[in-house]
Every structure is written in C-alpha cells, then in structure tokens.
Amino acid sequence: MAFISVTSPHSHRANSTAGVMQQLLLATLPGVLALFWFFGWGILVQITLSVITAVLCEAGILYLRKKPIAFYLKDYSAVVTAVLLALAIPPIAPWWIVVIGTSFAMVFAKHLYGGLGSNPFNPAMVGYAFLLISFPLQMTTWLPSEGNFGASTGVENTLQLIFSSSPADDASNYDAFSGATPLDELKTQLDLDQSTDILQQQDVFKGFIAGAGWDWVNVAFLIGGCFLIWRKIISWHIPVGFLAGLGILAAAFSLYQPAQYASPLFHWFGGGCMLGAFFIATDPVSAATSDKGRFIYGFLIGLLIYIIRTFGGYPDAVAFAVLLLNLAAPTIDYYTQPRSYGHDKPNRGTAKKDS
C-alpha cells in the first residue's frame, strides 16, 4: 500500500488569510459606526459602492489572469482594500469618485503588480492619492459633523448628493451645507496668521480634542486597532512608531511655538491619524517586515505626516506618508534584519556574493 508523501509539518494551526482579513473588517466597525454617527449615511453608501466595485474588479482581473476567482475572492483582501479606501473618502463624495478610486486601487495598485502579496504600495492609499490629486475639491469636502446617524441629512438626501447628475454642478451643490475638516480649517487659519487659539473658538473645532466628531472617530479607530493588536492580527510596532513619530515632532513644535503649532493630541486625534496608524500603515504586504523595521517604518510615517500636515500643501498626509515609506520599506528591511540564533550580530545591507 502506498500513501501520499508530504513533507513536514503535518499539522497546521487553524487560521487563514481570510480569517485575518475578517478580523480586520471587524476591527473597523467602531470607526465605521463613529463615522456614521457623525457624518451620516454617506459612509455606508461609500463602503457599499467601494466593496461592489472592488469585488467586480478583482473578479474581472482574476478572470483575465486565468486564476480561480472564487478561491481568491474568499480571502477578503479586496473587501478590506475597498473598506479602507471608503473610510478615507468624504461621505458625500459623488459615486464616481469611489468607483474610480477603488478600481484604480484594485487594477493598477494591486493586480498589475501581481495581486495579493505582490503589491509594493498600499492599494487603498494609491487609490486615495490618485483621487486626491485628480479631484481635490470632491476629496476635501466633508459634511459638518452631526451626531445623530445622519438623521438631519437623511438617506434620500445623501443618496441624491452622491448620485447627483454631473460632476460639473457638484461644487455649487455642496457649498450650501458642506465644509472643510478641522485639519484643513486649522491649516487655512494658521496660514492667515491666526493662532492656535481658534481651536477654542470655532465650531469646527468643538470636539473634546481635535474638532467636532473627528476626535471620536479617531478614538473609535484606536479601539479597533487595539483589538487588532490583542488578536495579534497586527504587531504594535507600526502603530506605536507611527504615533511616536507624529507625537514627538508635534510636541517639539508646539512647545517651541504653541501659537503656531497644534498639540500632539490634536494631531493624534485629528484627520485620519488612527485609521492610518492601525489600519493603513499596518498593511503587511507593503510595510517593512521585521519588528525593528516596522517600528522605524511607522516612526518615519509619523514624522512625514507631521511635516506634510504642517508645512506641505495638503491638510492630511496619511496617504502620501504611507506611500513614500512603502518605497523605503525594502531598504529598511535590508538594515533591520534581526540577529539570528547563533550569530553575534545581525546581517546588514544587501547580500554579497558568497557572503
């Protein structure tokens, strides 16, 4: 009698990539709920649109690449990308924004590089950056936060906003009831030689830390992130490095000139900080891979975010910082190999012939 020959190990822990992705989706729930609470139905519509687009794109490309479609769709990676992108898009952005962004992310940022595991850049952030550069107005127009699950805007109104006819008349449509985000507003005001005192004065900043609604959204994502660390879906290195990099620079500048620079707390709980720290930057495919490397990677993202937010042309910077560090990740990996068992010191740099 002959049996199949398989190499060891013969037993496996019951875990799967799909499981990892599902837990990640679960961890976004607090953030999604917070966004829903403060900014209404829009976020749910965006997520739905994005997921549908992503799954269709993934299936289409898999079909073209002659890969088993169901097998790859079941890993939930497309859904995760879609949800992360949707979370970063303004809830009332027109439907074609999220469709274009998601399909760009799936087709160009993911599959043209070889699909899951082969993409050098975070697909959601490629999609986001693509949208931000191409459609800056739509991408920076947020509703003022409400705090009533969108009761004041209403489902129909939201849908109408999102699916309204042509891009051309969008601008006039919005102006009546949309506004900038706290980060955006602060930047504008500081550019107008206002001091950070406005943080206490204007409505848009009327949160407990960093603007109405936004601080709670960040808190929600922080909770989700802690869940991920607890479930060992992500390691603490990237988020901690991320927040440390951002916090250290923010603290240094705000101590130096408090009137000109916002506090670390404002930066931590403003904009897409927590979403970026726990959900975006931690995408393992495009991040550095060793623990030390991950910390450095996160730290540098934090530094870059502060620099771009404070001195750059964009109000928020998670996407650009993450993409720039995606580029640097292989280099970071070269210099952050752990010291292996039985070695005096870790190997550094690139492989040499006959090393």
Added chain:
Amino acid sequence: MSRNTWKFHGGIHPPQNKQQSVSASIRQLPLPDKLILPLQQHIGAPGKVLVSVGDRVLKGQLLAQAKGFVSANLHAPSSGTVIDISDQPVQHPSGLPGKCIVIETDGKEQWCEIHPIDDYRQMDATQLLATINNAGIVGMGGAGFPSHVKIGTQQTISTLILNAVECEPYITSDDLLMRERAAEIIEGLQILAFILNPKEILVGIEDNKPEAIAAMRRAAQESTEANPGAPCAVTIVSVPTIYPSGGEKQIIQILTGKEVPSGGLPSDLGIVCHNTGTVHAIRNAVIEGKPLISRITTMTGNLVTDPGNIEVLLGTPVSHLLQHTRTSANQIHRLIMGGPMMGFSMRSTEIPIVKTSNCIIAADDQEFPDAPPEQPCIRCGACAEVCPAKLLPQQLFFYSKSKEIDKAKHYNLMDCIECGACSFVCPSQIPLVQYFRFGKGEVRKSKIETDKSDRARMRFEAHQERLEKEAAAKEEKRQQRAAANALKKEKQAKAKLEKEAAEAANPSTAASTAQESSNEPSNNDADEALETLKSNATKASKRYQQAKKALQMAEKNGADNIDKLREKILQLETKASDAKKALKEALPSPAKKIPAKSDATPNNTPKETDTSAVIAAATARVKVKKAQNALMAAEASDASQEVLEHLSTNLNTARTELEQHAPSEPTTGEAQ
C-alpha cells in the same frame, strides 16, 4: 529544585496529543518473521557489510561495520539467517529504496557472545568510547548522529545535557522510558559523565511530563545517595512546554542561556547534548554489553486501537506494528514516522523501524487533513514571530522560491532547523519548510558548483602559468642562442677584417702578419716586421691608455657597475704592455730571419727567438681582442650607459686601427 531557565525566540503550542499513548506501559511484540535492516540508519557513511546471504547470524552479531569516522555499526536484532542483501523500501524523504540486510528470524533469540562491564569506573575513557562505538549507537531523537563522535570530542566539556524534552506532539517514547527506567538513564548519564568529566549534568524535561520528572528526580536522588563519590550530581530541570524546545540548539539555550554559534557545534560551548533513548542505549551497551538492536517506539494516531509504546527490534516492518496494535491499515490517510511537526510521511507499511524511529502515527484524513491550496504570502510576519532561530521566514520564502541563493544565505537560510513552526502558523498555508529545504538544497548545490568552478579555475591558472613559464624558458634560450650567434658572427667578421687588413698590408711590407699565412718570409723584411710589431704594440698600449682615461671619465660621470669594466681595461692594459715587453725581448736579435707569422703552428720556424717574439705579439693581439669582447659583453649587461657604449666603440676602432695600421711606421714608443 528550581533552576533558572532561559527562553528561546518564538515557539508554538501545537495540540499535544500525547495522552493517547501514555496510559499503557512499554510492551513487546511477538518476534517478526523478517527483519529488514537498512545499512544507513544514521548520518554519515553506510556501514560495510560483513555477512553474506545464507549466513546464520546470532542476536547482537555485527552485520555491518562503520566505514569512516562518522558512521555506525549495525547488529543483528535477533538470531536467524541472512536471506537477502538488496535494495528495499526504507524511510527516506526521497522515497528511494536503500540497501538492507534482510534476516529471517529463527525464533531462538540466541545471543552472540557479549561482554558486560561490571564496573565501568575501572576502565578508561577510550575503552568505554570504543564500547559505545562498537554498539552502533546513534542519536535516537531523530537525527541519528553517531554518538561516539559527539562523546569523543576533543574539546573540554563543562555541561552534559540530557535532552528529555520530547516537545513533538504525539511522541511519548522518552516519557515512558523515563517513567519506567529512570535509574538506567541516570546510570547512562553517569557513564557519560565519567567519560566527559563535565562540571554539571542537566536534564531538561518539559513540564507536561510530571510523572517522568518525578521518576527522574527520584532516580537522580537515589543515584547520588548510592554513589556519594559520583563526579557530579544530576540536576533535573522542568522546562516550559513549547515547541520546539527539544531542538538541540533550543534546549541548550533554555538550560544555559547560550547559543550554539552558527555553523558550530555544542561542544564549541563546552556542551554535549544527548537524547534520552541514546543515553539509555549507551547504558545498555556498557553495563549489559548489548549493542543497539531495539528501541522504544510510540504507536499512535486515530486509527491505532491499542496505542502505546513498544520496545521494538530494529528492522521490524511497520506493518508488523500496525497489525499488533490493531490498526485499521486500510483507512490510513497518512502514515508518519516521527512527530507531526518534523516527521516524514511514509510511502509503504513495509518500511522497517530504524534507530531513529521514535514514533509511528497512523492517521486518517480527519487527523491530518490534506493541506489547503497555498495562498499568496501577505508578509504578516506570523512566521517570524514563532521562528526559534529568529529568522525572517517571509523573506526566506521569497528568496528560496526565486532561487536567489545569495539573498537567502544573507538572511541566514542555513540556520533554519526545519522545525516547521512557521508552516504551522502560516495563515496562507504556505509549506514554508518545504521551500526552505529546497533553498538549502540550492545553496548546497551552488556551493558544490562554486567549489567545482574554483578548482577548475585554479587548474586553468596553473596550466596558464606553466605554459607561460615554458614559453619564457624557450624565449630565453632563443635569445641566448641569438646572442651567441651574433658574437660568433662578430668574431668571424673581426677575423675577416683582420685578415683583410693583414692582406692589405702585405704588398707594402715584406712581413706577413696574417694568422693563417705560412708563406716563406724574407730576411730583409724581418726587421721591418719586428718594427711594425713593436709599433703596433705601443700603439695598442696607447689606445688602451686613452680608453682608460675615457673610462675614468665615465666613472666620474657616475656609472655604478663600471668597476668591473675598469678592472678589465686595466687588465687589458697590463696585457698590452706585457705584449710590448715580449716584443722588446724579441728585438735584440733582429738579424735573424723572421719566419712568417704563425701563431698556432710554429712548426716551420727557422729560429726560436724570432718565432717567440712573433708569437708573443700575436698572442697579445688575441688577448686584446678577447678583452674587447669581454668589454662588449659587459656593455651588453648595462645598455643604458651611453658612455660605455661610446667607450667600447673607441676600443673597437682602436683595435681595428691597430690592425689596419700594422704596416705603418711606429710613431711613438710610449709604453705607459
């Protein structure tokens, strides 16, 4: 007794599955009809067969002898007849058959002569080592490294470690051995301690084996009490249950905090580490004189009705074990030799038990389902978190898969112990260990190829060098020949010139000065000839004087190796003056007839004196010529010296002039 332990990086907690096989005590099975003994049951060279088909062998008889240093003896596990020596299916990852000695047992279990040692403390270490070597003992934990090589280390051993961790799920053979034969294991340790003389003996046992720990502690205690003079006490250390704490490198790290250097051996740290079964076998070899012919094997798995530990003769086919543990062999989905983490799946039930077979798992498709299809690596890093060698499996995976050997080596692929922890946790179900085995194979292959090409290059370079040397030698010879020819030609030309000069002089003077001429001379001309000779001599000396002056000037101008030249010039000068003297001596008898000059053959000379004068003059001339040649040779050795060249030309022309002006009247008579 609590002792500090250290942690190794990573590790996993796979389901234990040990309880199935620990309830029953170690048992024996009926003697199988046939024993199949692979020659290769260890790391190293297979043994040399000492028996032939048809031989009757006794239990314990040597069948195959170790060949080389890293090799091991093989003995007959039972008495019977050798019925075959051929390739049989054996346990090897390649699935290839291996050469085996097949014995048909006769059921008599007749032992050959054995030599138990009553008191090993009376023996010396080398004798004991030889006993262990002869017994064919290899590491019985899985690797099968010949034990005598480990024990025979030349390094000073400070710590002897008994690896009784048994961290692989399912396997309980060491556990049961310790529970039932703790005293014998301690005895084995004392034997090893006697040989190695360590400072401490540590026994590492995972804390999921409380019975074994208790039994070993008791035995160690009794041993210490019984032998108060024992070299050192045995310390039983309970270590946390985590896979792969039983890896040699890991148990060393757990017990001592030290890391075996990459590419090194535990003995580099003064540590020798042995498996429980091995130490027990060593004890049996020394105390009972019995070679390694049996071992404890765990029979377990869902399909085994009577799981447990069996003391099984080496060479017993697995089918025999399955049959006697009431295993439903027809339902077997996967048959594993070893544990689920590092064991090998077997292709056939006819494969025999060997020295390293610590466990047989007969599993159905529920227990070890087929692995789902591999998904892409998302670099989640779960593998790196559990890697006990602190590698980055996610990177090694890419480099192994893409055969980027240099990068894989840079990420320390060769330090992978293939424990399988990374594969176990991989959410993408990637068989990482398989990739690493492949990668390691590629590294070894490239090493072999590099060595090969290095050797080829060295051979080629040596060959080139040899060719160059030969060519250079040829060229040198050729140049020497050319130089000699040139010299010869020059000489000939000179001689010709002289001859012509002499011939040219003949008509105007009566004397013949040509060397080879032997014409009849006239008496009248004799005086004149002498005069000519005289003038020639003086002229020569004058020219040489001038040459000397020029040489001195050259010296002043700073040429290093003209000293020799100068000496030679001086010699020339003296010789020239000698010639003049001789000529002068010849002068007092001018009336005599002067014969025609004949340097070499003065046969037909009328007067001795005249002849001698002529001969002296001629000799002088020849000497002058020789000197000139010497000068030229010296010149050739220092071509850069323009002055010298000029000088030599001077000398040359001087010489020619001397010859040419041979018939002319003497101008000056200076002899200085």
